[in-house]
Amino acid sequence: MINAVGLHKAYRLKGRRIAALQGVDLHVRQGEVYGVVGRSGAGKSTLLRCVNLLERPDRGEVRVDGQDLTALGSARLRAARHGIGMVHQHFALLSSRTVAGNVAFPLEIAGVSRVERRRRVAELLDLVGLADRARAYPAQLSGGQKQRVGIARALAPRPKVLLSDEATSALDPATTAGILDLLRTLNRELGLTILLITHEMEVVKRVCDSAAIMEDGSFTESGRVSDLLRTPGSLLTRSLFPLPSDPPPGTVALTYPDGTDEPLMSQITRGFDVDVNIIAGALEEVAGHSVGRLNVRITGERRAEALAYLADNGLLVEEVR
């Protein structure tokens, strides 16, 4: 759905050249939620703005829904943007308009008739659960409500793609959860493709099918979350399941990417005559299915065979040194 290839972008700030993007390739599949995680200054905000060409990349090509945006003139680009919704960290609502007026705004831009606008606005406010606040002004809403208006507004022209610029960063944890659930629901029910940037691993864990970790203007790893969890040394896995800072020698980190049905631990103690000492463990809900992580100490003559057996059974086995 979104295919960006070889994106480069540099700025000049007080005479210094700052490379915000250094050859980023981004591929977001139709109907998935894709998260780009990174610290502030990693270039994720620039990346997001390159996808709807709020910022024009110095080099590289951006295709959204098959259309090469970098090749479009300004009128065609504006039309293409109707198909790409965007939600903003600080909501970016018009303070002079009511909730209904804000949601109607992109429809006015797109030239939708008044009658149709009214119908669509009512429908959208229902969808985000704000039907009773249609006449309120943004200043009268809570942060979570403002973001719901932002989402309703972004969805008004029926976009295929939604870009989320740190949509939950200005919200408290409970409100964040509500907004993320809403995004997930929209993704499932409308088949909406969502590209979000965030600095919170928690967001990736909760809603993303795919993710990329961004550092200094490029991706250090990217792919389906379930695949990343299977990748040895994955930063994503380590961020989701931090290891104890000082693990005893011989510790093995086991990741269960597909849940746990088999009693593997007792199988290896019986089958390979090893001792298993569990040091730490966690079970996390990642993108809708549970992923486990276990730090164990395995000792015995046939330790290597036992580890190979675990790997054969779909576990990611990493020696911790």
Place this chain on the structure above:
Amino acid sequence: MTEWFGELAARWPEMWPVLWLGTLDTLYMVLWSGLVTVAVGLPLGVLLVATDRDGLTPAPVLRAVLGAVVNVGRSLPFIVLMVAVLSLTRFITGTTLGPTAAVVPLSIGAIPFFARLVETALREVDRGVIEASHAMGARKSVIVVKVLLPEALPGLVASLVMTVVTLVSYSAMAGAIGGGGLGDIAIRYGYQRFDDYYLWATVVFLVLMVQLVQSAGDLLVRRVSHR
């Protein structure tokens, strides 16, 4: 003191028609120059913001020229400006005397002032909202009309109120070169004939007028502000 007011009361029937006509002349000058000022100053203020380096349509040369013109207008004392544009006033209105002629220098004096205030008010608009409008595919003219101006409306109304108050005071100065209005009365009766009654009466009228404009303006600002 009671003597002074007794005298005022005795002369009031004779003074009232003069003061009333002066008030009407002042209102006439302020109203028309106010309209011209908004018609020219508002687009000028929008241009100042739009042509700026990080504006909607950056145009450094145009921006520098506009800025310089506005600064020249701002730096001239009104009384000097009034004399300096006399020939232009004659060209436009056919005369240099009376309230209609005064509208020309009043407008020229207030336009740069109002344009700068508009510029400041527009700069207050959240940049994120403008970026969001671009992301929604809005063209620049739509952003000006549907985002910039409505979002800045409270600031724009406050700017207009300040400009009208300034115009009231400028219009009194216009009286000095025969513009008519309350300022004219204050100078002809109060200054040249040492008639304190007219002088103080015009002062009270002017103060009341400014108070009225300011209060009505403040009320309007509160009505249009939804922040």
